[in-house]
Amino acid sequence: MTIVVIGAGPAGLAAARSALRAGADVTLLDSSDQLGGQFWRHLPDAAHAAKQRVLHHGWSTFEALASEVTQHPSCTLVQNAQVWLIEQRDDGAPRVHAHVGPVDSVGRTALTLEPEALILATGAHDRTLPFPGWTLPGVYTAGAAQALAKSERIALGSRAIVAGAGPFLLPVAQSLALTGARVLGVYEATTTAALMRGWGAKPWQLGAAVGKMPELAGYVAGHVRHGIPYFTGRAVIEAHGTDRVEAATVARVDASWSPIAGTETTIETDAVCVSHGFTPRLELAIAAGCSITAERFVEVDVRQQTSIRGVYAAGELTGIAGADAALAEGSIAGHFAARGPRSAEISRAARARDRFVSFGDRLDAVHAPRPGWTSWLRDDTTVCRCEEVTSGELASIQSQTASCGLRSLKLSTRAGLGICQGRICGRSVEELLGGTFADGVATDRRPIVSPVRIGDLANASVELPTEETSHQKKH
Numbered sequence: 260m261t262i263v264v265i266g267a268g269p270a271g272l273a274a275a276r277s278a279l280r281a282g283a284d285v286t287l288l289d290s291s292d293q294l295g296g297q298f299w300r301h302l303p304d305a306a307h308a309a310k311q312r313v314l315h316h317g318w319s320t321f322e323a324l325a326s327e328v329t330q331h332p333s334c335t336l337v338q339n340a341q342v343w344l345i346e347q348r349d350d351g352a353p354r355v356h357a358h359v360g361p362v363d364s365v366g367r368t369a370l371t372l373e374p375e376a377l378i379l380a381t382g383a384h385d386r387t388l389p390f391p392g393w394t395l396p397g398v399y400t401a402g403a404a405q406a407l408a409k410s411e412r413i414a415l416g417s418r419a420i421v422a423g424a425g426p427f428l429l430p431v432a433q434s435l436a437l438t439g440a441r442v443l444g445v446y447e448a449t450t451t452a453a454l455m456r457g458w459g460a461k462p463w464q465l466g467a468a469v470g471k472m473p474e475l476a477g478y479v480a481g482h483v484r485h486g487i488p489y490f491t492g493r494a495v496i497e498a499h500g501t502d503r504v505e506a507a508t509v510a511r512v513d514a515s516w517s518p519i520a521g522t523e524t525t526i527e528t529d530a531v532c533v534s535h536g537f538t539p540r541l542e543l544a545i546a547a548g549c550s551i552t553a554e555r556f557v558e559v560d561v562r563q564q565t566s567i568r569g570v571y572a573a574g575e576l577t578g579i580a581g582a583d584a585a586l587a588e589g590s591i592a593g594h595f596a597a598r599g600p601r602s603a604e605i606s607r608a609a610r611a612r613d614r615f616v617s618f619g620d621r622l623d624a625v626h627a628p629r630p631g632w633t634s635w636l637r638d639d640t641t642v643c644r645c646e647e648v649t650s651g652e653l654a655s656i657q658s659q660t661a662s663c664g665l666r667s668l669k670l671s672t673r674a675g676l677g678i679c680q681g682r683i684c685g686r687s688v689e690e691l692l693g694g695t696f697a698d699g700v701a702t703d704r705r706p707i708v709s710p711v712r713i714g715d716l717a718n719a720s721v722e723l724p725t726e727e728t729s730h731q732k733k734h
């Protein structure tokens with residue numbers, strides 16, 4: 260059995276290990292030059308870091324996983340491998356195209372694979388809602404702040420603030436403090452009442468959260484040790500500065516995240532790190548023809564198989580529930596993709612996965628962005644930063660176009676056509692324009708997943724999606 264796993268984060272590594280244990284030949288591809296994904300982003304080996312585990316939970320789990328997978332004789336590991344296209348073969352099975360080599364370098368090696376089964380474990384990227392001044396240097400996504408702390412030990416700013424929503428704000432503040440930044444405060448937009456209601460209800464459904472208690476306790480202790488205050492029901496609604504951020508306005512918000520007039524406070528700061536949750540990287544799954552749920556995750560069955568036979572998905576692609584959930588789902592996907600026999604270990608992973616799914620649902624219900632965030636925008640607030648499209652321009656074009664399809668809005672405003680291809684602004688543009696587009700296309704669809712040099716494209720023996728074929732899949 261030949262299996263390709265895309266993504267070497269917790270889900271992809273666990274999937275590769277399970278599939279190898281079940282006897283498959285595994286090719287593990289990742290665009291990064293390191294294993295571990297976002298959760299175990301670490302200093303390069305050349306740094307000879309003696310304390311690699313300081314900023315990482317479950318570091319010994321990573322070491323065990325990575326060494327078993329990489330030393331297995333049936334595993335081919337390809338790093339710096341950017342999968343840029345998945346084609347569907349005549350029988351519906353996937354054909355995977357990757358370029359291997361440093362990002363955007365000339366002469367990357369083209370790799371085409373036709374596995375018997377494919378496991379998608381491409382994770383998510385962090386989401387930041389726009390606000391006036393968010394394009395100033397010194398305003399970062401919290402994910403970028405965390406990545407710099409973990410993989411470079413760089414502390415952003417001497418007076419940092421962390422804002423947004425969700426438990427991810429806690430490790431980010433902790434990493435900033437551990438790398439030497441002074442963190443002035445963590446501002447969680449969800450109100451105290453909503454937190455109590457959301458996390459307090461039906462506690463018996465929160466079995467997975469019990470396992471997370473030591474991690475949470477570690478963050479609380481870290482915040483106390485570093486003197487980091489934690490506020491709820493507050494959001495950064497503006498960043499100020501000329502060449503870079505110098506201050507930020509924080510306001511109290513109501514349950515729908517609308518700022519409450521008269522509660523604004525301006526804080527001097529040189530680093531504003533903001534995260535409002537995560538957006539799954541759906542483009543490869545969409546290209547492979549997989550069904551997407553109403554909540555915009557890859558639809559999977561109990562074996563983690565998608566709607567396409569032989570294509571499996573695991574980790575943040577199927578729901579945002581943290582690294583432990585990704586590990587459980589990866590183990591299940593790898594096992595069933597390799598047609599492994601009944602196993603007590605996989606039954607345990609399935610029970611863990613089910614608990615984590617409830618935890619992830621709760622996370623989303625409590626911390627997902629509320630519609631009031633749009634009221635902190637002004638007409639001149641940039642929404643699409645690549646193409647510098649403002650909130651006012653989007654509203655004006657929307658009122659003028661009759662069709663209100665995503666394609667016409669993209670072409671008339673250019674929102675989502677820049678280098679990030681709507682990864683940063685896509686969901687915000689959708690929400691600002693009322694949720695759904697007349698042509699039924701969502702901003703997650705990117706037939707060509709990453710920038711490809713024209714020369715590489717010309718040399719590629721692929722059938723590129725045409726306007727017609729890519730519109731047949733209305734995701």
Ligand SMILES: Cc1cc2nc3c(=O)[nH]c(=O)nc-3n(C[C@H](O)[C@H](O)[C@H](O)COP(=O)(O)OP(=O)(O)OC[C@H]3O[C@@H](n4cnc5c(N)ncnc54)[C@H](O)[C@@H]3O)c2cc1C
Binds near residue numbers: 270298427575
């Ligand atoms: C920036 C960021 C920082 C985070 N930090 C933390 C943290 O500190 N603590 C925490 O609890 N949670 C953190 N999270 C959440 C965390 O990502 C998940 O809980 C966990 O890592 C999910 O595992 P995964 O395997 O699903 O995805 P990931 O860990 O994201 O792994 C996905 C892998 O797929 C690869 N990939 C994606 N697309 C392609 C492609 N087209 N071709 C080839 N390879 C590809 C990526 O390089 C990556 O290695 C972070 C998330 C983000 C986005």
